[in-house]
Amino acid sequence: MRKIKAIFALLLTVMAMPIGLNRTHAQEVPKSVIDLQILETTDLHAKIMDYDYVNRKHTVKYGLIRTATLIKESRKTAQNSLLFDVGDVLVGNSLGKYALKTQYVNFMDIHPVIKAMNILNYDAATIGNHEFNYGLEFLNKSLQGANFPYVNANIYIDDHNDFEGDDLNYFKPYTIIKKEVKDSVGKKHLLKIGVIGLITPIVADWDEAVFQGKLKVKNIRATAEYYVPIMKEHGADIIVALAHTGMEPDRGLKQKNGNSVYSLSKVKGIDAILYGHSHSLFPLKGDHSKKKGIDQNKGTVNGVATVQAGYWGNHLGIIDLQLVNKNGKWKVKNSQSSVKSIYRTINRKKIPTVPRDPEIEKIIETDHRILMDYMKMNFTHKKSPF
Template identity: 35%
Template sequence: MLRSFVCVLCCTISLTGCQPFMSEPSEFTTTLRIMSTSDVHGQMLNYDYFAGHDITGQGLIATATLIEQARREQPLNLLVENGDLIQGSALADYVAEDFPIQQQTHPIIAMLNALEYDVANLGNHEFNFGLDFLAASYSDAQFPVVASNLVVSASAPEQLQNQLQRLVWIEREVVDPTSGARVPLSIAVIGVTPPQIMQWDQHHLQGRVSADGMLSTTQFYAKQAREQGADVVVLAAHTGMPKQTPDPEDKEQTGWLLAGVAGIDALLLGHQHEVFPGTDAYNRLPEVDSEQGRVRGVPAVQPGAYGSHLGIIDLPLSYQPDTGWQVLNPLVSVRAVTADTPVAHELKPLLNEAHAATLKFMQQPVGSIAQPLSYRTARWEPSSAVQFVQRAQGWRARQLLEASGLEPLPLLSAAAPFAAAFSPDEAATKIAAGELQRGAIGDLYRYPNTLDVVAINGAQLRDWLEYSARGFNEVSASAENCWAALDQDVPHYNFDSILGVSYVIDIRKPVGKRVVSLTYNDQPVSEQQRFYVATNNYRANGGGDFPHLDGDNVVLRGADMLADVLLSYLRDLPGRHYDKAVNKHWQVIGCGGRI
């Protein structure tokens, strides 16, 4: 589905033909349409590999229909991919593990080539599979890749050094509809990603790249772009904004601060999977208009996740022969268009081979389980699925600790449910007892994290659990049921439980004072008691902003992705059969009659 690109009609068609071109343009107006996708996470098709059926409202193949429609409406346009593209789906996992990436074009990049993207920014998950995979993935991209705050060293793949650009220039020509004169329009695109990648994927990046701050980088390149003659400056920022708070300061979600940088005409957000405009999550922040799509007066859009929406910013432009181009900001239109639309079937052949290979990849038998593994109620009671992950982490961590020579300490294991539920009717991961297939492992552990082991004391352990315990709303007496008590602003992946200790969470108490009992081997945990905790590299290195977890107390790092650790754990069990019962080591009181 190649776009029929026309800047603006070169002439006005009439019965007598085209008007003759004049050498000098006059005053006129036009509109630049900026389209964005973000956080697609490898969801190319409208297909759920875990459920085994088609889905609506997701998949870049559905977003493609919106792209085509938007281009027909406004020929002067720009299409930007804003990161977290090549990770997060079964198809993406298949490519990372089995696809000949060095010899063939990555199927996801082939899709973007067909859609004729103009530029792509990198998200934090682009780095999950390492720099060599990243370089190979984008090697056949027919569009530039911007990474303004990434500094690539000589030790990084040479291919990557050549691919990434600090500032991307897009040149268009606009035809004056009156005189026929062609007027150049220079668009500069800045792209930034969270510098926390240096913590989250340290094992891939240390010594090979470094990441500067998003705000300082944007300030530098916005100024440079204007000095070099940019008519329009677009910021693709793989970041969101602080939610449900009036405080705009946040190390990871810097979108509000970025909107204050002088010279930015359009702000493309991502990372948080929100739809903006259209959410009230940012309403407590000053100068945020969640209906018109403005942040501190700057047009801003965030297009959800998995191809669910297409972000559109229409920038009216006025051209004056003496002064050049000017954005007519009060007339800017911003919207996020839903992808609940017919899919672009003509693109399916690009993905047929990868789709068939992914289905085969998912069906590989890897073991068996004696009881179902479910995340469904993991937000308010111990979960069989969470404990499967915790036990696998502990198994590998013990191997690493035995070989390390570190002092012996009690070993705990922390994990969160990735696909739990906020209500009884909401879908959640549940795997039936019996044969376990490769796809089920991907359903249980959807992120390419690796294993880290941290050393903490009892006071820090309690703070860790207290931070998870904020995942419940404050209740005055006792909530009618535990579903109603869940705080949906705390995502599932930020609700850790820790296997190896027993504890009680009383949600009637204020946040920070809810862990009313914490024991190890039936004895109260003291503040100075020391533990090792097996967790993932995202959490250990600051992901989720848990207290005391910033990478400084990591004592061991595993090399394998945790999905592979789960597979190895299964293979090590007698008959590859998992039959552990759920350990009811923690409970919540203050909901569902639990007092």
């Protein structure tokens, strides 16, 4: 009888085991995690081709034509990806001058730089100080050709009074991108990414003729502190700042406080900062900056994921964010910033790490050929006519 009871008890234990295991397994199911890759270009300065128009020769040191390959490679390996530009794209070489002097955007087509960017399907961009070099009319018509939004929050129409309550933005201050993303278990979510654009106020001094009596520029940090809560109210899950300013404020600025990336990183609610203007790299291996809050290994500034991708398309900036859902809201759990170069140096010789992108080459080849033919026909000296 005792044996029968023992066997019966054992059977009950075995029968109960799957239930217990299932409960344990349910507890171990990982929470929903979204891996979001954010890509950056900045300070392209019309360097679409890998070509030096001054010395009339190809180069491996720069060109969106190679950065585009890095962009496409990165997109292939990422579940969810976004691409942004941080300004200074229209001006900087003979191609940019060619677009101006031929009145390209008035009579011919979309600005050649914008055409190339359209092919790459940027999600949004902001303006740089050099965008104003050729005047507002050229700037406005050039940006009209973009199939992605341009944003800037701290340039306002000068209404010639000191009352800020009635100030109007010259550009769209921000956009909220609604993107379908997949989490780590393949479940789809609608993620709302708020994107705000900001620029160093030094632009009003450097292009005084363009700004005087027409536009005014406000403090970067104060502007962000005003708009970030508004973006949150309008449903932004995370916020990305596109800042055309350096880690430190420009030397010539009268008001330095609040006009740098370092200061911007202290604004509550910003999850990632993509910046430009200073033609530098961040994070930078081997840079042992002792400034409080700067982490060159992780690529954060005061805990905020931050990246700067050099200039002329010589690097691609990358921020990898890991998002988790807490109480129905997506939050950044972890991040890693990095930069990728389009070339490497071996025995003092620069070798391309990636080939040219055929799509960019096709879209820009006609403009490049016309420019080259014009230079050959009209000028015999080495310097570019533009």
